[in-house]
Amino acid sequence: MLRSRRRVPHLHLIAKGLSCSCSSSLHHATHLWPNTPQQQQLLKHLVSLLQKHSSSRQATQQVHSHFITSGFLHSHQSTSHILLLVNTLLRCYSLGQFPLEALLLYKNLNCLSFDSFTYTFLLHTCANLHSIFSGLQLHALVVKVGFQSQVYVQTALVYVYAVCGSLHEAMHVFHEMPERNTVTWNVMISGLAKWGHLQLSRSLFDQMPTRTVVSWTAIIDGYTRMNQPVEALSLFRRMVIYEGIKPSEMSLLAIFPAISIMGALKICQSVHAYGEKRGFNTSNIRITNSLIDSYAKCGCIKSASTLFEDTSAQRKNLVSWTSIISSFAMHGMGKEAMESFERMEEVGMKPNRVTFLSLLNACSHGGLVEEGLKFLNKMLNSYQIVPDIKHYGCLIDMLGRAGRLEEAEKMALGIPVEILNVVIWRTLLGACSFHDNVEMGERVTGKILEMEREYGGDYVLMSNIFAGVGMFVDAERLRKLMDKRKIFKVPGHSLV
DNA sequence: ATAGGGTTAG
Secondary structure, three states, X not given: OOOOOOOOOOOHHHHHHHHOOOOHHHHOOOOOEOOOHHHHXXXXXXXXXXXXXXXXHHHHHHHHHHHHHHOHHHEOOOHHHHXXXXXXXXXXHHHOOXXXXXXXXXXXXXXXXXXXXXHHHHHHHHHHHOOXXXXXXXXXXXXXXXOOOOXXXXXXXXXXXXXOOOHHHHHHHHHHOOOOOHHHHHHHHHHHHHOOOXXXXXXXXXXXXXXXXXXXXXXXXXHHHOOOHHHHHHHHHHHHHHOOOXXXXXXXXXXXXXXXXXXXXXHHHHHHHHHHHHOHHHHOHHHHHHHHHHHHHOOOHHHHHHHHHHOOOOOOOHHHHHHHHHXXXXXXXXXXXXXXXXXXXXXXXOOOHHHXXXXXXXXXXXXXXXXXXXXXXXXXXXXXXXXXHHHHHHHHHHHHHOOOHHHHHHHHHOOOOOXXXXXXXXXXXXXXXXXXXXXXXXXXXXXXXXXXXXXOHHHHHHHHHHHHOOOHHHHHHHHHHHXXXXXXXXXXXXXX
């Protein structure tokens, strides 16, 4: 899943910044500072500080304010030294949580003459913002200032376009490039794979001169995501056995879902062993979490829970807890899921919406209706989590399975219309069918027809209810209605 | 001094 998009206000500021010569505050400078050795020292110090703490927002901001107050811009400091600091600042911002700061800094410093490093970092900012608009503006700027044939800049351009899903533009830049390196190829391949263009991605993968572990991981991840676990696993084997490339932690994370889809317990075990050998399992909690999930999905809840128990409390994060709860849920072990949840609360870990979804799912599958309702209450009141449509779907499924149809219907009717979907009514209709409640089945079918007139499956389900309780006349009438609307039953599939 | 792949979900 893509990370949530952040909005970029005032993009015109960037373009504006180019046209005027200097930001107004600089005009107030009345004198130039002497080029003291202390200042030179300070510059170097700030750069190395940033390089050491490149992921710390606080450090970045402190260096930034030092930079502003130091008067470097009015000094006789060598501009290349200043630019190094500015570029490093831009890089830190672009990688951090507030990439917009990079664009603003750039805009405020338009009297500097920037280099290709600057534009590389700025483009990464756009990628992190998922802002195709600022990406396009920067592309234009890059052409204007003449850095359009620098490999790093072009690769960053391909990256921005690929991240934003503008694959035509990405391919265009890619094809125009006079020289490409491995990173360029990897960016293009993973961009295409990420957006589901597997064949194209694969053909580039096959074409590229040298494939690194990143290339392999990107294409494997593509196959996994596109639900082609066999190809994913066969590529993984080829990478390890024939190419002699060592899988990285990310390679393992990419292959786990494929293992899960296939339910390949043996492979899961050998990847587990490999991770153990490389020390991944103990250094990377994500690997452990994925392993727990995969073991459960391969049907081995024992291994999942053993692995969970063997992981120290220190290392367990929210995902670890959520994973074990969802593991128990998929094995119908409601009690165990509840116990895990309670233990989680005891150690002070705060559940999120996914945790509650897994927990409610466990209650639903384990037939723990009262408990499920209690947890819903807890979610609302103790944690102030607003249920989304999946929570509702789970709860209605839970009530419906238990035959508490009136409560289920009441809950369905209380779902905000903005999030209500037809899956909810289908879930309830399934319960009506199971419990032979014709009256409610009719009402619910009406709701479904309102929302989706073209889909035939529900007519059939409804007519099965009628037929099932001996109302052949009505069943006949419904089928005729279907014929009239030229509806035919399509093979069932879940939309959830 | 630069860039690429990442865990949980009815």
